[in-house]
Amino acid sequence: MRVLLVQPRQGTSFGISKIVTTEPLGLESIASPMLERGHDVRILDLKVEKPSRLDEELRKFAPQAVGISCSFTTDVYPTLEVASHVKSNGKDIYVFVGGHHASLLPDDLMTLDVDAVAIGEGEVTGYELIGQLQNGEDPSLVSGVMTHENFNSDNFTPRALMKDINSFPPPARQLTKHLCHHYHMGFDGSLATMETSRGCRFDCNFCSVWVFFERTARVKDPQKALEELADIEEKEVFLTDDIAFVNRKESEKLALLLKNNKINKEFTAETRADLIVKNKDLIKLWREVGLKNIFVGIEKIDDEGLKSVNKRIKATINEEALDFLKTLGIKALATFIVDPEFDDEDFDRLEEYASKNGLIAPTYTILTPLPGTQVYDQRKHELITDNYKMYDLLHAVLPTKLPLERFYHRFANLYNLGHATSKFGPLFVLRFLKNLRGMKLNIAFKVFNLMRMMRTPSSYIEPHLELEKLAASPKPFDDIPGTTTQ
Numbered sequence: 001m002r003v004l005l006v007q008p009r010q011g012t013s014f015g016i017s018k019i020v021t022t023e024p025l026g027l028e029s030i031a032s033p034m035l036e037r038g039h040d041v042r043i044l045d046l047k048v049e050k051p052s053r054l055d056e057e058l059r060k061f062a063p064q065a066v067g068i069s070c071s072f073t074t075d076v077y078p079t080l081e082v083a084s085h086v087k088s089n090g091k092d093i094y095v096f097v098g099g100h101h102a103s104l105l106p107d108d109l110m111t112l113d114v115d116a117v118a119i120g121e122g123e124v125t126g127y128e129l130i131g132q133l134q135n136g137e138d139p140s141l142v143s144g145v146m147t148h149e150n151f152n153s154d155n156f157t158p159r160a161l162m163k164d165i166n167s168f169p170p171p172a173r174q175l176t177k178h179l180c181h182h183y184h185m186g187f188d189g190s191l192a193t194m195e196t197s198r199g200c201r202f203d204c205n206f207c208s209v210w211v212f213f214e215r216t217a218r219v220k221d222p223q224k225a226l227e228e229l230a231d232i233e234e235k236e237v238f239l240t241d242d243i244a245f246v247n248r249k250e251s252e253k254l255a256l257l258l259k260n261n262k263i264n265k266e267f268t269a270e271t272r273a274d275l276i277v278k279n280k281d282l283i284k285l286w287r288e289v290g291l292k293n294i295f296v297g298i299e300k301i302d303d304e305g306l307k308s309v310n311k312r313i314k315a316t317i318n319e320e321a322l323d324f325l326k327t328l329g330i331k332a333l334a335t336f337i338v339d340p341e342f343d344d345e346d347f348d349r350l351e352e353y354a355s356k357n358g359l360i361a362p363t364y365t366i367l368t369p370l371p372g373t374q375v376y377d378q379r380k381h382e383l384i385t386d387n388y389k390m391y392d393l394l395h396a397v398l399p400t401k402l403p404l405e406r407f408y409h410r411f412a413n414l415y416n417l418g419h420a421t422s423k424f425g426p427l428f429v430l431r432f433l434k435n436l437r438g439m440k441l442n443i444a445f446k447v448f449n450l451m452r453m454m455r456t457p458s459s460y461i462e463p464h465l466e467l468e469k470l471a472a473s474p475k476p477f478d479d480i481p482g483t484t485t486q
């Protein structure tokens, strides 16, 4: 079968995804088992490729099936755009959607332009679905495949999580090789991504990862991870693990293998502060083998706040982790959740915390009830909009205590406190010159512009004004679920 896998365009105009742009690892992961079974598979990444490439692929490649990734809530409309475009080119092209959001809220995607939604991990579901289509058999019979026939009925069989995440070949990175110069982490690139583990055993109330993975975490075999890494050409590698270093023994084995095999990479990872504090020697070892940046979900500055999000951690542990990373020279990219109920004092306290802890490039998001989370269940009746464009964690979708202008003024100002490399100062000039040498001018400009936007209150307010206008006029998106404004 000829299968085209599509990463839709970004559904939000700004945010961290413009600063960290990654290859479509989910699509690459489902592509390899399909390739192994002899299917002809291509990947289109509309996050970085021109929109016209879709028509080009539909014409030249003439896919029999198109699979679209919808992991982010903000990607729902772009996903439906692609589906509708494909169907307008040929009703007989089979359109299926998968990914994190699609799995948690398939109703959003079950439109007439979508034939099926693949719920859960896609490696097995993907190739089984394609095999079924090839044999002219009913796709609804494949576990994890939700179709219009079995939707909301007992005939849908869920796909269980894979017992072992080592049973498949590495993601088919060769399918996006020609795009690798687009993928970057801030000013640094080219960037590759890789999983060394999958899932999380915690249960924070603002997060849906543990819901998707049923509070489990599985680890890649260190030897297999080493071989995969050795095949990656890029020096910069973003480990997409939900919680890096989740399994101490395997993480240590991998670090030692990297050391003994002289693998020369620079890593960025995401993890929790308590794992850092508990495994200081392991983090030190990873530093030796190239760990450069760690996103640390600090979320809240005190115990009360941490309890409110069910983080199961103490504020002192967060601070200990930040201090420790500083001593090792690892950049701690602390992330925080700003509550819509914040008043001026709360913002003052958060600013103080960031400056006291000398945070270089902290990331702030606004508490957003994302589908599948406990916060969503508890607060969905309070939502001020169900327009998914606003669900980028940088817009208030719950009522703010401060007037909206004041709230965004304070929020944008948080981004003025760090990011020394994005301001027009000596550090910025240094990074800029480095990128000039590497011919990455466009990326440097994109990151710089984005960071400027994030420091400008009006860029947050614009989408709210657009929504008000939409509410006052006939609604163009009335037929798309989730797009009505209140």
Ligand code: B12
Pocket: 010, 012, 015, 016, 017, 020, 021, 022, 023, 024, 025, 026, 027, 029, 030, 067, 068, 069, 070, 071, 072, 073, 074, 096, 097, 098, 099, 100, 101, 118, 120, 121, 122, 123, 125, 126, 195, 199, 206, 207, 208, 209, 239, 240, 241, 242, 363, 365, 370, 371, 392, 393
């Ligand atoms: C790495 C990561 C990032 C990276 C890169 C993400 C990317 N690909 O663009 C960075 C740091 C840039 C990032 C940014 C953000 N992220 Co993020 N990120 C992740 C993380 C930890 C791993 C994603 C990943 O690569 N996994 C590995 C691959 C192999 O898995 P996968 O893509 O899920 O694909 C599998 C299945 O979903 C399925 N599948 C996927 N697509 C398809 C398609 C078809 C056709 C089929 C059949 C199957 C299928 O099969 C694949 C193999 O099993 C996830 C958590 C998670 N585990 O999903 C959060 C997650 C996706 N991020 C999230 C969020 C909220 C954000 C931010 C908004 C956060 C912020 N601070 O601003 C930004 C914005 C990003 C954006 N695009 O708008 C949320 C999304 C929730 C939601 N409903 O929107 C998640 C789920 C984390 C969470 N806390 O809840 N993120």
Ligand code: SF4
Pocket: 200, 201, 202, 203, 204, 207, 208, 209, 210, 242, 243, 272, 297
């Ligand atoms: S925020 Fe992190 S620690 Fe909490 S449940 Fe999600 S992935 Fe796990």
